[in-house]
Amino acid sequence: MTAPIPVFDGHNDVLSKLLRGPAGAETRFLEGAPDMQVDLPRAQASGFAGGLCAVWVSTDDQTLDANGDLPPVPQPAALQQTLAQAALLHRITRQSNGAVTLCRSAAEIRAAMAAGSFAAVFHIEGIEAATPDLDLIHVLHAAGLRTLGPVWSRPNIFAHGVPFVMGHDPDLGGGLSAAGKDLIRLCNELKIMVDLSHMNDAGFRDIAAISDAPLVASHSNAFAICPHSRNATDRQLDAIRDTGGLVGLNFGVRFLHPEGIRDPEMGLDVMLRHIDYLVERVGIDHVALGSDFDGTFMARQMRDVSDVQHLLGALARAGYSDEDIAKIAHRNWVATLERTWGQ
Ligand SMILES: [Zn+2]
Numbered sequence: 497m498t499a500p501i502p503v504f505d506g507h508n509d510v511l512s513k514l515l516r517g518p519a520g521a522e523t524r525f526l527e528g529a530p531d532m533q534v535d536l537p538r539a540q541a542s543g544f545a546g547g548l549c550a551v552w553v554s555t556d557d558q559t560l561d562a563n564g565d566l567p568p569v570p571q572p573a574a575l576q577q578t579l580a581q582a583a584l585l586h587r588i589t590r591q592s593n594g595a596v597t598l599c600r601s602a603a604e605i606r607a608a609m610a611a612g613s614f615a616a617v618f619h620i621e622g623i624e625a626a627t628p629d630l631d632l633i634h635v636l637h638a639a640g641l642r643t644l645g646p647v648w649s650r651p652n653i654f655a656h657g658v659p660f661v662m663g664h665d666p667d668l669g670g671g672l673s674a675a676g677k678d679l680i681r682l683c684n685e686l687k688i689m690v691d692l693s694h695m696n697d698a699g700f701r702d703i704a705a706i707s708d709a710p711l712v713a714s715h716s717n718a719f720a721i722c723p724h725s726r727n728a729t730d731r732q733l734d735a736i737r738d739t740g741g742l743v744g745l746n747f748g749v750r751f752l753h754p755e756g757i758r759d760p761e762m763g764l765d766v767m768l769r770h771i772d773y774l775v776e777r778v779g780i781d782h783v784a785l786g787s788d789f790d791g792t793f794m795a796r797q798m799r800d801v802s803d804v805q806h807l808l809g810a811l812a813r814a815g816y817s818d819e820d821i822a823k824i825a826h827r828n829w830v831a832t833l834e835r836t837w838g839q
Pocket residue numbers: 621693694715791
């Protein structure tokens with residue numbers, strides 16, 4: 497058997513899912529947990545070398561308002577969950593005896609991958625925990641935060657997260673608030689990557705106008721193939737291409753299936769169609785993976801990290817060269833983070 501191709505992935509929800517599950521979150525990740533799509537033993541066995549580990553604030557209330565928006569999260573509750581997940585990431589790293597590395601630079605990612613240590617990057621999707629003074633951003637940056645999405649798919653004080661709507665483009669709701677614009681400027685200053693997945697179109701355009709960094713949608717697919725509001729329109733993909741940014745393929749069926757059907761039998765061919773389209777539109781150097789493992793419903797052919805190599809095998813059979821596959825699997829992510837972060 498040939499060695500697996502190293503994968504550096506743009507999005508997982510391991511931290512929030514571990515904390516919603518049984519006790520012993522650190523041990524469950526480090527020693528293996530069958531209810532998770534990503535744990536360390538399976539990641540190591542399948543070449544899943546690292547990725548952006550998202551902090552995401554969950555709520556019980558999923559009631560949509562008259563505009564179709566999910567309810568905002570109160571800041572104190574968001575802060576508590578955000579710190580709990582950030583602390584979990586630090587505890588996992590400490591207790592791993594070197595098997596997990598919290599990476600703050602591209603050089604650290606490359607070194608961790610070369611050493612066979614899981615290269616974790618601290619990411620936040622939806623910064624409800626912060627207040628307009630942005631003090632928390634400075635503190636979290638010092639704690640290793642290197643990428644953030646201003647919103648998840650709900651409104652907060654910074655921006656308007658795109659609601660989940662099949663059959664509608666992301667042009668839903670207004671753009672960044674004044675505090676949101678300050679947030680983008682601070683991210684540029686601190687060299688925190690700004691993630692556009694979950695932004696609506698007005699917010700996307702505001703960030704494109706303000707940010708001096710490559711535009712990145714870490715876990716979004718092609719709207720032209722699956723017309724879901726969470727996916728990237730051609731105009732957004734062109735903006736990503738024009739800034740030398742990146743789009744990461746989301747493995748969630750609802751963001752892949754052309755009719756939006758939650759079909760567990762959906763094949764890898766649908767994922768390939770999205771990759772082909774994205775590569776055609778933004779170029780082979782700007783397409784990567786953003787699995788959304790432990791955060792969304794996936795098909796039977798993509799049960800967990802162990803199946804990612806099957807996707808890469810399908811790319812090889814479809815004619816992608818070894819070099820192209822290495823770019824999609826990890827190189828493009830590391831290069832884009834390096835351009836964003838500097839050294
Ligand atoms: Zn997400």
